[in-house]
Amino acid sequence: xxxxxxxxxxxxxxxxxxxxxxxxxxxxxxxxxxxxxxxxxxxxxxxxxxxxxxxxxxxxxxxxxxxxxxxxxxxxxxxxxxxxxxxxxxxxxxxxxxxxxxxxxxxxxxxxxxxxxxxxxxxxxxxxxxxxxxxxxxxxxxxxxxxxxxxxxxxxxxxxxxxxxxxxxxxxxxxxxxxxxxxxxxxxxxxxxxxxxxxxxxxxxxxxxxxxxxxxxxxxxxxxxxxxxxxxxxxxxxxxxxxxxxxxxxxxxxxxxxxxxxxxxxxxxxxxxxxxxxxxxxxxxxxxxxxxxxxxxxxxxxxxxxxxxxxxxxxxxxxxxxxxxxxxxxxxxxxxxxxxxxxxxxxxxxxxxxxxxxxxxxxxxxx
Amino acid sequence: xxxxxxxxxxxxxxxxxxxxxxxxxxxxxxxxxxxxxxxxxxxxxxxxxxxxxxxxxxxxxxxxxxxxxxxxxxxxxxxxxxxxxxxxxxxxxxxxxxxxxxxxxxxxxxxxxxxxxxxxxxxxxxxxxxxxxxxxxxxxxxxxxxxxxxxxxxxxxxxxxxxxxxxxxxxxxxxxxxxxxxxxxxxxxxxxxxxxxxxxxxxxxxxxxxxxxxxxxxxxxxxxxxxxxxxxxxxxxxxxxxxxxxxxxxxxxxxxxxxxxxxxxxxxxxxxxxxxxxxxxxxxxxxxxxxxxxxxxxxxxxxxxxxxxxxxxxxxxxxxxxxxxxxxxxxxxxxxxxxxxxxxxxxxxxxxxxxxxxxxxxxxxxxxxxxxxxxxxxxxxxxxxxxxxxxxxxxxxxxxxxxxxxxxxxxxxxxxxxxxxxxxxxxxxxxxxxxxxxxxx
Numbered sequence: 154x155x156x157x158x159x160x161x162x163x164x165x166x167x168x169x170x171x172x173x174x175x176x177x178x179x180x181x182x183x184x185x186x187x188x189x190x191x192x193x194x195x196x197x198x199x200x201x202x203x204x205x206x207x208x209x210x211x212x213x214x215x216x217x218x219x220x221x222x223x224x225x226x227x228x229x230x231x232x233x234x235x236x237x238x239x240x241x242x243x244x245x246x247x248x249x250x251x252x253x254x255x256x257x258x259x260x261x262x263x264x265x266x267x268x269x270x271x272x273x274x275x276x277x278x279x280x281x282x283x284x285x286x287x288x289x290x291x292x293x294x295x296x297x298x299x300x301x302x303x304x305x306x307x308x309x310x311x312x313x314x315x316x317x318x319x320x321x322x323x324x325x326x327x328x329x330x331x332x333x334x335x336x337x338x339x340x341x342x343x344x345x346x347x348x349x350x351x352x353x354x355x356x357x358x359x360x361x362x363x364x365x366x367x368x369x370x371x372x373x374x375x376x377x378x379x380x381x382x383x384x385x386x387x388x389x390x391x392x393x394x395x396x397x398x399x400x401x402x403x404x405x406x407x408x409x410x411x412x413x414x415x416x417x418x419x420x421x422x423x424x425x426x427x428x429x430x431x432x433x434x435x436x437x438x439x440x441x442x443x444x445x446x447x448x449x450x451x452x453x454x455x456x457x458x459x460x461x462x463x464x465x466x467x468x469x470x471x472x473x474x475x476x477x478x479x480x481x482x483x484x485x486x487x488x489x490x491x492x493x494x495x496x497x498x499x500x501x502x503x504x505x506x507x508x509x510x511x512x513x514x515x516x517x518x519x520x
Numbered sequence: 521x522x523x524x525x526x527x528x529x530x531x532x533x534x535x536x537x538x539x540x541x542x543x544x545x546x547x548x549x550x551x552x553x554x555x556x557x558x559x560x561x562x563x564x565x566x567x568x569x570x571x572x573x574x575x576x577x578x579x580x581x582x583x584x585x586x587x588x589x590x591x592x593x594x595x596x597x598x599x600x601x602x603x604x605x606x607x608x609x610x611x612x613x614x615x616x617x618x619x620x621x622x623x624x625x626x627x628x629x630x631x632x633x634x635x636x637x638x639x640x641x642x643x644x645x646x647x648x649x650x651x652x653x654x655x656x657x658x659x660x661x662x663x664x665x666x667x668x669x670x671x672x673x674x675x676x677x678x679x680x681x682x683x684x685x686x687x688x689x690x691x692x693x694x695x696x697x698x699x700x701x702x703x704x705x706x707x708x709x710x711x712x713x714x715x716x717x718x719x720x721x722x723x724x725x726x727x728x729x730x731x732x733x734x735x736x737x738x739x740x741x742x743x744x745x746x747x748x749x750x751x752x753x754x755x756x757x758x759x760x761x762x763x764x765x766x767x768x769x770x771x772x773x774x775x776x777x778x779x780x781x782x783x784x785x786x787x788x789x790x791x792x793x794x795x796x797x798x799x800x801x802x803x804x805x806x807x808x809x810x811x812x813x814x815x816x817x818x819x820x821x822x823x824x825x826x827x828x829x830x831x832x833x834x835x836x837x838x839x840x841x842x843x844x845x846x847x848x849x850x851x852x853x854x855x856x857x858x859x860x861x862x863x864x865x866x867x868x869x870x871x872x873x874x875x876x877x878x879x880x881x882x883x884x885x886x887x888x889x890x891x892x893x894x895x896x897x898x899x900x901x902x903x904x905x906x907x908x909x910x911x912x913x914x915x916x917x918x919x920x921x922x923x924x925x926x927x928x929x930x931x932x933x934x935x936x937x938x939x940x941x942x943x944x945x946x947x948x949x950x951x952x953x954x955x956x957x958x959x960x961x
Contacts, residue, residue, distance in 0.1 A: 207900075236899035238852045241842065242584070243899050249580040250893040253571050254563075267682035268842035271694045278767065279576070292684050292843055338682045338847055372679055377847060486684075 193472025194257045200466055201251030201259040201281075202232040206240050208379070209410065210435050211455050212262065215286075218459040219260070226467060231256065240264040248272040252279045258466050262286045266340045269293075282469050285490065286462055289340050294487040298475060300462050302453040303494040304341050308348020310499040311405060311430040314449040315349075316356060318428035318501075319403045326361040328402040330427075331391055332368065333384060333415065335407040337375045345407045345432070346371055353405070366395045381414040388418035396424070403428040409438035412447050434500065439509070439518050442502050452498040452508050461493055544865065544880045551884060555891030562895060571894045572887070575766035578759070579773055583694065583841060585886040586775035587612075587834035589879055591857035592864070593786050594823075594830035596878040599861050600790075601823045602803040602870030603652065603659035607666030608857060609850035611828050612835025614670040615640045617678040619836055620685050620845035630689035634836060641832025644670065645825030653820035662824075667854070675847060682846040685839055692778065693840025697771040706764035707771035714760025721752045775837050782830075787875045799823060803870030859906075860885055863913045885909070 202219045204212050216232050223230035231251055235243040244264050249272055251259050259281050263269055266285075270293035273283050277295035285299045319328045330353075335342030356362040357369075368374055368391075376383040384406070392401075401419070404427055406412040412431035419426055431438050431450035441447040465475035479492040500508045509515035552572055560570030571577055591608050598605045619637040622628040628636065644666070651662040697709040704711065725745055732739040739745075763772040790796035801809035802819045810816045834853070839845045864881025866873025885906060892902045 231896045233893070233896070234899055236903060239856075240851075241846060241848050242838075245842065246580075246584050246889065247893055247899070249584065250577075250890065253574060253577045253580065254894060265682055265842075265844075265846045265848060267684060267844040268846050270843040271690070271841055275580075278769075337679065377675070 193470055196227050196470060197229055198257040198470070199229045199231060199251070199254055201248070201254070201256035202230065202262075202286075203244055203247050203251065203259065204232070204234050204262040204286075205244070205264040206235045206237045208237075209433065211433055214455050215262070215459055218456060219462075222459060222463045223466075226463060228466070228470075235264050241268050245269065245272050248276060252276045252281060255279075256281050258282045258284060258469055260284045260286045260462055260466070261290060263288045263290050265338050267291045267338070270295075284462060284465060287341070287458065289483055289485050289490060291340060291485040292487060293485070296485060296488075296490050298465060298477065299483055299490045299492040300458065300465060301341075301492070301494065302458065302497045304344040304497075305348040305351075307432060307451050307453070307497045308345040308350070309352050310348075310451060310497060311345070311407070311432065311449070312349035312352030314499050314501065315403050315405055315428055315430050316352065316362070318430075318448040322428065323402065328362050329365045329396075329399055330362055330403040330405065331366060331388075331395075331401065332364060332374045332405045333387070333407060333411055334371055334375045335411075336377055336379045337372070338377075339379070342375060342379075342407060343371060346374075349405055349430075365399060365401075366391055376411060379408065379410060381410050384411040385414040385418045388415045389421075392418065392422050392424070400425075401427045404430070406430050408432040409435040409447070409450055412450075413437060413441065416441070416446055434509070434512075434515060436514065436518065439500075439505065439515050442500070442505060443519055445502060449499055449501045452500045453495070454498075454512070456511070457495055461495060465493070544863075544877060544884070548880055548884050548887065551887050551891070555887065555894065558891070559894050572891055573762065575762050576770070577890070577894070578762050579766055579770055581886055581890050582776040582779070583773045584890070585882065586773070586779045587693075587837045587841075588853065588856045588860065588886070589779050589882045590782060590830055590834045590837070591853060592860040592878040592882045593782055593875055594827035595854075595857040596861045596864070596866060596873050596875055597786070597790065597799055597823045598659070598827050599858070599866050599868075600803045600870055600873050601799050601820060602806065603820070603823065604858065605648075605659065605663045605824065605827045605831075606854050607648065607663040607670060608827065608831040608834070609853035610667045610670035610674065611641065611644050611831040611850075612838065612853060613674040613845075613847075613850035614644070614677070614835075615832035616835040616839040616845040616849050617674050617683065619689075620683040620839055621677065623686055623689060624683055630686055633689065634692070637832050637836045638829055641829040642825060644832070645828030646821075648828060649821035649824035652824050653817040659824065671850075674849075678845065678847060682844045684844040689836075690840045690843050691774055693775050693837040694843070695774040695840075696769060697774070697777075699769070699771075706761065707766075708764075710760060710764035710771040713772060713777075714756055714764065717760070718753050718756050721756065722749055725749050775841065778833075778837070783875060783879055790875055795819075795822075800871055803872075805871070856885065857882075859910050863910060865917065881913075884913075 200223050202216070202223075204216055207213050207216075212234065216234060220230055220232045223232075231254065233247040233251075235241075235247065241264055244261075245268070248259060248261065248269065252272075252275055256276075257280075259276050261269065261273070261283065263285065266288045267290075269290050273290055273293045274295045276283055277297075282297045283290070283295060285296050285301075287301050289299050289301070290296045315330065319326075319330075332346075332349075334346040337343075353362060357364065374387075376387065388404075401424065404412075404415050406415055406429050409431040410433075412429045415429055416426055426446050428448040429446075431447055432453070434450050434452045434454075438447050438450050442450060468475040475493070477491040477493050479494050481489055483490045483492045498508055506516070506519040509519055555572040556570035557567060558570075559572055560567050563569070563571070591612075595605060595608070615637045618640055619633050622636055623630060623633045648659075648662050648666055651657045652659045697707060699707060701708040725748065729739045729745060788796075790799065798809065798814045798819050801812065801814050802816060806816060835850060838849060842849075860882030861873060861878045862868070862881070863884055864873065864877035864879070866878065888906060888909060889902060892905065897905075
């Protein structure tokens, strides 16, 4: 027994020494954080991409493009989607895991752009560059770059298309319209809406265009979570409350998913389909445009956006400052983020074939 | 066989339920080591350089899961009492938005806002407790209603907005202990905490030996005590150094400290106080408990109210960590908390389960989640794996019961042995956790 006791103590002591030794020292915060991009990093470094839940075709496509693009460029990639039910917490954990794995650049398509500041700050402190993809992360000075389509322009194109479309159907006003906007927790939703109102407001003030229900405030018209059923329910209610006898000429819809839900609602009441705007060039909506139901969509080619993001990542790898074309418009509440804006394209039945010529999936639909 | 039983009894405190709990701890350790190996393998580095046990990852693990583990504490008590609470996520979200708004709109100082949040939790809990305990509506229904009610209230108040919270408040979810004292290369306060934990372990072991000696019972052999202490102290030292040795400015997270404090308080309450044992009595057999003088309604009211208070705390910690309260806060948290409790060995029918078991159960899920994410497994597959683990963990428990192996119920119904019990069991002690009363193995 004595012998055993002695052995146990010895083993315990050795184990403790070994454990103490392996926990030596801590990483200073000097080598990173300050993060001047002059150095660049190894060509096979890990690049993390955190995307929202797979609720739209665009995110799935973006994920595939990132996976392939990063692989082709020789990087190690980690592309993650947030889970369907616990989106924010999932994305937070995924970003933290990417930091732990030592990702050099983390591209984030935020689920809730205001709830990631802690993780972004940690990523920056660990020496990773953070690129906000499509949605600007707010409330932290540690977002390095923002890459997106010009969303104010998207709104303007939607507003203009709505006016053009209604004029084409009925030469003179006044036109009855309804307004829809995206999710209030998505920074872009407000930008789309403001862009559209930039065009529509003068016409509304002139009395040429009438929002019949009177619901013009962003909070009244926003659809939580960009949910199709939310838009459909709101349209149902509007038809019941406002359009018993009146004609509905046009609906401003911020994206294709909501546009189709709105059209679905109108069709279920046996009403004539009004001019409905959209965005994202989703397959079903392109079909709908070609068939003459939905009036327009916006082509924000995910390929171009991903390609631009990859260009930025490569520039960072080489140690250069990535190209940006807007250094004053995008204030996230903590700083003005350097931004690369890509131009969106409005697509109607008239120019569909031309607009989707580069997209194998959509081009087939326009023939 | 009997030699093995003796060894098991000596090492783990002798009861089958303790053995089961240690089984869970072994599972946890095994999963941690597995992911340590897999992440190291993935990167092509040595075992010691795996990602799972790295300082920043351990810190992140606690920060990411402290709110779920806090919910699991309350949920354990609810489930032991024979109920369930589906409303915790919604309660957390509703409290979160009110607290964020109170600071943004009424410029309430953040410490006051935290008290305000706890008060909201208490009020909501009293409401739900009232329906469960005094009206007799099943908790499943009351909290299902609560799930809708408080989620709706969250959307109504918040207008589905994301509302940022001030820096001071963020510390309860994302904060660390300050750096004080000489530069030791570690976070000194974390080192002190670790030292305190080591001393507590040694003190508890010595105390237990003394108690047995005082009662003229034969204490466990000295080498067993030493071995047990050595293992626990070694683990504590390792963990302490990991938490203390992260990036400068990081330490054992504050949310983790809150969690540890709650585990100690509630652990003591459920194990060593009459009020805590009453919960087990009610869950085990509510009629018998009532006849023995347990105030049934009061116990039910308490567990439901307590759950909502803890849910409001969890909500605030999440909001603090996210730096903002958002419309999607709290979604499906109830399921994570319930899963943790059942993986931790609680019985669906009530009366059985421990706080520490639930925490270990929650950590198993957390490490699984974290490890899979470090390996780059997508969230879709992570969900599938977690679902299967939940099912298997509980199925194993059920199987063991039917075979009479590590059976909790079986061990309780078997006759007590001669050298038993070290202290007469209180009448209300129908719960499993026979921490004091050693059951024949």
